[in-house]
Structures are given as C-alpha cells and as structure tokens.
Amino acid sequence: MKKEEIIIDNTTGFVKGSYRLGSFIIKALWLQLLTVCYTLKGCLLLGLFPSITTSFRLVHQNFKEDLTAKELRQKFKHYYQETFKESNQVGYILTVLGLFLVIDLKVSSIYIQSVMLHMLLLVFFIGYLGVCLFIFPVIARYQLTTQQYLKQAFLLFLASPVETIAIVIALSLLGIIWTACPILLFIASIPMVTGVILWFSKQGILRSERKHLSNE
Known part of the structure; x- marks a missing residue:
C-alpha cells in the first residue's frame, strides 16, 4: 500500500x-x-x-x-x-490533413461555389474533427500502428454520437469556466481538457469493446 x-x-x-x-x-x-x-x-x-x-x-x-x-x-x-515517434506521426498526419481540408473549404466557398462539393467537404471535415477528439484516448488505451490508430478513432467517432456531443458540451463549459476564472487556463487547462475527453470517450470505448466481445 x-x-x-x-x-x-x-x-x-x-x-x-x-x-x-x-x-x-x-x-x-x-x-x-x-x-x-x-x-x-x-x-x-x-x-x-x-x-x-x-x-x-x-x-x-x-x-x-x-x-x-x-x-x-x-x-x-x-x-x-x-510514444515520441508514433505520436508525432499521428499528430502531423492530422495536422497536414486538417490544413488540406481548411484550404479546400476556402477554395470551394470562394472560387468553386458548388453546394454539393462544399457539403461533401464539410462532411469530411466533421469526420476529421471527430478523429481529432478520439485519437488520443485511443492511443492512451491501445498499442496499434499509426493507420490503426486513425481507423479506430474514426470508427469510435461514428459509434459514439452521444459521447461526442457530451465532449463538445463539456469543452464549451470549460471555456466558460476559464473565462470566469482565467487562472485555471494557465495552471490546469491540460488536465481538465484531458480528463473531460477521456471520461466521455471511455464510455464509447467500453461499449465498443463489449460489442466486439459479444460478436466473437
């Protein structure tokens, strides 16, 4: 003890x-x-x-x-x-992909102005944001390859709409708390964000694991 x-x-x-x-x-x-x-x-x-x-x-x-x-x-x-190598691989793949999607959205809205293309890009961007929300909880729980991390995070996002909404709401509430008490932003913002995302994502992860075990 x-x-x-x-x-x-x-x-x-x-x-x-x-x-x-x-x-x-x-x-x-x-x-x-x-x-x-x-x-x-x-x-x-x-x-x-x-x-x-x-x-x-x-x-x-x-x-x-x-x-x-x-x-x-x-x-x-x-x-x-x-985790130095694998986390940098995942992080910079997502960074490049995010920049690519943002540029495409800008080009689509300013120059191409195609409603269908713009909606398709928005769908991809929402999926990208979902992967960003779940990628670190997935890395924290599993030992996988870079490609498997990205795939698992995307599947978890699709299977966890309630948890995704809860995370977004909780992060918004944290923004309000930091506005009211700015000192928390500097001394505890990282554990607060990490704890919120892990708490809700864990529910989706456990449900997916139970479903996977029941299907075996």
Missing part, C-alpha cells in the same frame, strides 16, 4: 476530503507543468504531440490507479520517450 493511501485511510471526513483535493491539485499542476516543459524540450514542433499523448496516457492510468506526484514525473518521462 502506498504511503498516501495509508495517510488517507487513517483520516476521515473533512480532513480526508481536503487531503484528496490537495493531492489532486498538486498532480494537476505537475501534469500541466510537465506537458509544457516537455513540449518546449522538443522545441514545440517535435515535443507537442508526444507531450499531449503522454498526458492522456497518464490521466487514463490515473483513472485505474491513483498515481503519486513522483510516479507522475517518472512515468511522464518514460511515456514521452516511448
């Missing part, structure tokens, strides 16, 4: 709740700081996607196992190095 768990078990009521809250805040601050530091360590271009991927993996793991702040630091370094 961890030292923190022993301390919590020996306390009750308000003290116990305060300890858990304090521990959560410390870990959120650490995750925010580690994500920023490792992003800068990779000179932004090479550090951004591995840092985001690592944040999702650690929050996903914390759902199953209450990590200490020390474990958080150690595992961040390990996961960052472990």
